Structures are given as structure tokens and as C-alpha cells.
Amino acid sequence: MQPKVITLKVNGRRHAVASMPNVTLLYALRDLGYTDVKNGCEKGDCGACAVLLNGKAVNSCLVLAWQADGAEIVTNAGLGTLDRPHPLQAAFADTxxxxxxxxxxxxxISAKALLDATPHPSDGEIREAxxxxxxxxxxxxHIIEAVQLAAERMGE
Amino acid sequence: MQVEFELLMPKTLSEALTMLAPAAERGLADSSTPVMPIAGGTNVIPDLRDGRLRPAVLMDVSALDVLRGIRRENDLPGGLPGGLPGGRHGGGFIIIGGGTTIATLLTDPLIAQHAAALRQAAAVFANPLVRNRATVAGNLADASPAADTAPPLLVLDAEVELTSRSGTRWAPVEAFMVGVRKTVRRPAELITAIRFPVPPANSASAFHKVGLRKADAISVLSVAVLVECDADGLCHKARIALGSVAPTPIRARAAEDRLQGQVLTPALIEAAARLAAEAARPIDDLRGSAVYRQRVVGVVTRRLLTAVVDQARKVSSQFFGESPTPEEQSHATQSHHTQS
Structure with a gap:
């Protein structure tokens, strides 16, 4: 196995990293310091490692880092900051x-992908998403409530 | 991951097919293990991690845009299997690129209009995060008895396009999967597309999966049906396919034959549902017992057939019927207005 330099644009910041072929995007991101991307089951069941990959919510544990070469990635930390949280982040805390x-x-991340496509989701659509x-x-x-609340606040 | 492998990243289809070609053909001395294609990785990566797969070389096809997308073609230049000329089927074909994701099936208008069963299967396929990566070709290549897209593709008479450097062949989905995790794909071949004839307007299809939970479930059993019939319920074509009740997804041919050419009465549907249950060869496992599976196959088949026969008859009476009721007449008129 030989490493290859790949480019990842994470939360607006470009990184060039030497990566081995058997490294998943999950590990590549955590090694870059994006530890808000969590390692749970590593088989696509739990969603703790979800990121937006070119706008689509995916499990980063099921993507090889090389497959994400050149991609735009958004993690939870890219949605907002402590001072200026995303309405979803604020609603999660508030509820x-x-x-x-x-x-x-x-x-x-899953909730963000949902609201991007469906700004006023039903309870069922949130559960599905x-x-x-x-x-x-x-x-x-409380999580369902938080997404409803964020959708309301964002619609105002 | 612990497991080590080389990863090839072809930029074009022809480059990918060259990489898949046998070592000897590529002018290399070694005859090492075949190259394993990977796209969404939702099965391959967990299998690599668990050591169930130990390929020396993987080839990523997820960047090949040419493999993505769904289109309709009315005439196929390559002709049909068995030497039939292309375009024999008046309605044309729907062609799903091998790299098309399950999520795309959910938003595509052609699938919504012509392949309800496939759309319904996509809607209960794993979970949204997985659906954004997993591909139709990958679901078939994985050849799980529980592959969710297989029963719908079976009732749609779908075929798999296998492409290698030496050419292209089409394998019916039914012949493609030959055992648990076994397909007829040769090492040098890539699944480049899946196609099925556009079902006639007076047909309807449906899919139902019985799982142990609402989302992210592996099917205990699944059933897909397709019926083409006229306004009086005379059946021109019937397809019934079952998942998770045999080593591969299967068609229930005796049940289909019972419906073909007959008027689809509730009693006949009941009889066909019993035959479908008899076609099931399930096993006991952690998700359900063989006895349960066999019985529920009958129940689900009866319900699905009842629903699609009703739908297909309604469409038939709207567009082809001789004496529609006034209510249906006004509905059909409205539909025409909507279309124009």
C-alpha cells in the first residue's frame, strides 16, 4: 500500500493530506481534528459519523478517504459556532x-439535509430522515421536537 | 482498517474495464486475485472490516459519472437478447445506470411513473444515509437473498448489463443471482446498467417488506407483484417475486401461471397467494421462523395482488374501457386535462 495526497475541503477549509487506500473518510476527518465526527458502529447502522458529502448526508465510515478526494465536506462544527449556532444546534440545546x-x-447532519430539501417537514418526515x-x-x-422547533424558527 | 489493499481509481469506463481485464490480457505476468469493484461501499466496507472480504485490489467506480442516471430509450441499438431486433417492445426500456444510488430511485420521475414496486423498495432500503451511497448495481452484486431491489426488478423483467473489454451481455436478474452472495458476473465484467421494458399503462406493481422494525431493517421476507389486466379484470400478465425465503430472490411461477389469462377474482387471487407461499423455501433464522415466513408470504401476496389488480383495472377502464361509470368518466377526463 502506498499513500496518496488527497484534497478535502472541510467546513470551507482546504486540506491536502497523505492518505492510505484503506483509510475511511471518518478516520481522515478525525485525524485532521474534526473530532465532532463520531466513531460509532463503523458499519452504517448508527449514523454518529454522518457528514454532508457534496451536500448529501452520508456515513463517513462507509466512504474511503480516496473516494472523497476533491469533495466538499460539512461536519456538525461547520453548521455553526458556539457564538453563532445554527438554528438546529440551538433548538437541540433548547429542547x-x-x-x-x-x-x-x-x-x-441528517436534520440539516432534511431541512435543506424539506423546510417544513412533518413529524413522519423527520422520523424518516x-x-x-x-x-x-x-x-x-426531544430530538423530533428540536427539528420541528428549528424548522419553525427558520421559517420566521 | 486493518485489512490492506491497493485501490485503483479509474477516471473513465474504458480505463475501469482495462483494470478489470485478466492480468494476462493486460500483459502482466502475475495471475493474482481478481480486482473487486467498489461503489457506495455500504456492503464492501463492513465486509472488509470484518475480514469477510480479502481482495488484494479494489477499484472505485463511484466517480464514473457515465454510470449514473436513469433514462428511457425507445429503441435499443444493440438489439434484444436472443437475437430479437431492438425496439420490439413498443414502450421502450427504462435504463438505470449501474452507479445510480438508491436515493435517486426515490426522486426519479420515470421510476415514480413506471416502477412503483421499485420505488417502494427504495423507500424502505436501509436508511437515508445508506441510500445516498448504496447503488442498485451494488445491491444486486452483493446477491443477498434479502436484497431489497431484487423482487421489484424480477417482476419488472429486468436485466443486468455486464460489460467487459470484450463486449456486453445482458443477464436476466433471475439468472444473475445464482446463490447466496453468488452471481454470474465474471471477474472481468462490471455491472454497467440495469434495464426493464416500460410496463404498459394498464399495469400496476407494488412491493412490501416485512421487517422487525420500521427503518434500517433486513427483510424477514419481501414480496413484489406486477399485474397487467383489462377493465374487466382479465389478466394479461402477472409477476410475483419473493425475497428472503430462498437462497436467492425467486419468482413464484406457479402462482403467476394461475393468474395468467384468467379473470382476477378474489378467489383466484387467494389461490395464487397460496401457490406463492408454497413456492417459498424459507429457513429458520434470527429474524423469523420458516413457518412464519411461508404463511406471511401468502398474506402479503394476497394483499398486494388485491391492491394492484384494483389499480390496473381502474387505469384500464379510464383509458381503454368500453363503458366506464360516470364517475370514472369524469376522472379520466380530468386526467387528460392534467396531462395536456
Whole structure:
């Protein structure tokens, strides 16, 4: 195996990294310091590692880093900052949709992809959109509420 | 990942086919293990991690735009299998590029209009994150008995396009999967497309998956049906396919034959559903018992057939019927207005 230099544009910042062929995008991002991308099941069941890859929500554990060469990637940290949180991030905090926080970055990415396509989703559409993200703490209801609240606030 | 491999990144289809060609043909001395194509990676990467796959060389085809997209072609220059001339089928074909994602099936107007069963399968395929990466070709190549796109593609009489440097051949989906995780794809071949004849307007199809949860479920069993019939319920064509009840997705031919050429009464549908259940050869596993699967295949088949027969008859009476009811007449008129 030989490394290759690939380019990843993450949250607006360009990185050139030497990467081995057997490295997933998940590890490449975490090695670059984007530790808001969480490592859960590593087989596409839990959604903790979700990122936007060229605008589409995907599991970064199921993408080889080389496959993402040249792609635009947005992680949870790219949605907003502590000072200026994204309405989804604020709503998650306001409704108590976060307990341990491990699933939250992935949930936010799936919710962002949903609101990008469907600004006023129904309860069912939210559940469907988040069905690839597992939470073991809050029981989902607060998370659904948070997405509804964010959609309302963004519509104002 | 622990496992090590080389990763080839072809930029064109022809480059990819050259990379897949046997080593000898490429002028290389070694006859090492075949090159393994990877696209969405949603099956390949977990298999690599778990050590179920140990390819020395992977080839990424996810960047080949030429493999993506869904189109309709009315005349096929290559002709049909068995030497039939192209364009024999009046309605043309719908062609799904091998690299098309499952998510694309959900938004594509051709699929929505002509392949309800396939759309319904895409809607319950894994979860949205996986659907954005997983491809139709990959789902077939993986050859799981539970492959969600297989039963719909079986009822649509779909074929798989296998392309190598030496040419192209089409394999019916039914003949493509030959066992659990076994297909007829040769090492030098790439799945470049899946196609099926556009079903006539007086037909309808549907799919249902029984899973242990609403999302991200591997099917306990699945059923797809397609029926073409006239306004009186006379059946011109029937297709019934079953998933997760045999080593490969299968067609229930005895059940189909029971419907063909008959008027589709509830009693006949019931009889066909029983034959479909008999066609199932399920096993006991952690998702369900063989007895349960066999019984529920009958129930799901009956429900789906009842629904699609109703739909196909309605369409028939709107567009081809001799004496539609006034209510249907006004509905048909409205449809015409909408289209014009």
C-alpha cells in the first residue's frame, strides 16, 4: 500500500493530506481534528459519523478517504459556532434533545439535509430522515421536537 | 482498517474495464486475485472490516459519472437478447445506470411513473444515509437473498448489463443471482446498467417488506407483484417475486401461471397467494421462523395482488374501457386535462 495526497475541503477549509487506500473518510476527518465526527458502529447502522458529502448526508465510515478526494465536506462544527449556532444546534440545546451528546453531530447532519430539501417537514418526515441515526439516551421525542422547533424558527 | 489493499481509481469506463481485464490480457505476468469493484461501499466496507472480504485490489467506480442516471430509450441499438431486433417492445426500456444510488430511485420521475414496486423498495432500503451511497448495481452484486431491489426488478423483467473489454451481455436478474452472495458476473465484467421494458399503462406493481422494525431493517421476507389486466379484470400478465425465503430472490411461477389469462377474482387471487407461499423455501433464522415466513408470504401476496389488480383495472377502464361509470368518466377526463 502506498499513500496518496488527497484534497478535502472541510467546513470551507482546504486540506491536502497523505492518505492510505484503506483509510475511511471518518478516520481522515478525525485525524485532521474534526473530532465532532463520531466513531460509532463503523458499519452504517448508527449514523454518529454522518457528514454532508457534496451536500448529501452520508456515513463517513462507509466512504474511503480516496473516494472523497476533491469533495466538499460539512461536519456538525461547520453548521455553526458556539457564538453563532445554527438554528438546529440551538433548538437541540433548547429542547433538551442532547443527553450524552454522542449521536448529536450525526443527528444534526441528517436534520440539516432534511431541512435543506424539506423546510417544513412533518413529524413522519423527520422520523424518516433521522432513521439512520441511533440515540441511546433521550428516546427521540426531544430530538423530533428540536427539528420541528428549528424548522419553525427558520421559517420566521 | 486493518485489512490492506491497493485501490485503483479509474477516471473513465474504458480505463475501469482495462483494470478489470485478466492480468494476462493486460500483459502482466502475475495471475493474482481478481480486482473487486467498489461503489457506495455500504456492503464492501463492513465486509472488509470484518475480514469477510480479502481482495488484494479494489477499484472505485463511484466517480464514473457515465454510470449514473436513469433514462428511457425507445429503441435499443444493440438489439434484444436472443437475437430479437431492438425496439420490439413498443414502450421502450427504462435504463438505470449501474452507479445510480438508491436515493435517486426515490426522486426519479420515470421510476415514480413506471416502477412503483421499485420505488417502494427504495423507500424502505436501509436508511437515508445508506441510500445516498448504496447503488442498485451494488445491491444486486452483493446477491443477498434479502436484497431489497431484487423482487421489484424480477417482476419488472429486468436485466443486468455486464460489460467487459470484450463486449456486453445482458443477464436476466433471475439468472444473475445464482446463490447466496453468488452471481454470474465474471471477474472481468462490471455491472454497467440495469434495464426493464416500460410496463404498459394498464399495469400496476407494488412491493412490501416485512421487517422487525420500521427503518434500517433486513427483510424477514419481501414480496413484489406486477399485474397487467383489462377493465374487466382479465389478466394479461402477472409477476410475483419473493425475497428472503430462498437462497436467492425467486419468482413464484406457479402462482403467476394461475393468474395468467384468467379473470382476477378474489378467489383466484387467494389461490395464487397460496401457490406463492408454497413456492417459498424459507429457513429458520434470527429474524423469523420458516413457518412464519411461508404463511406471511401468502398474506402479503394476497394483499398486494388485491391492491394492484384494483389499480390496473381502474387505469384500464379510464383509458381503454368500453363503458366506464360516470364517475370514472369524469376522472379520466380530468386526467387528460392534467396531462395536456
Amino acid at each position: 433538551g434533545a442532547i443527553q450524552c451528546g454522542y449521536c448529536t453531530p450525526g443527528m444534526l 433521522l432513521s439512520g441515526n441511533l440515540c441511546r439516551c433521550t428516546g427521540y421525542d
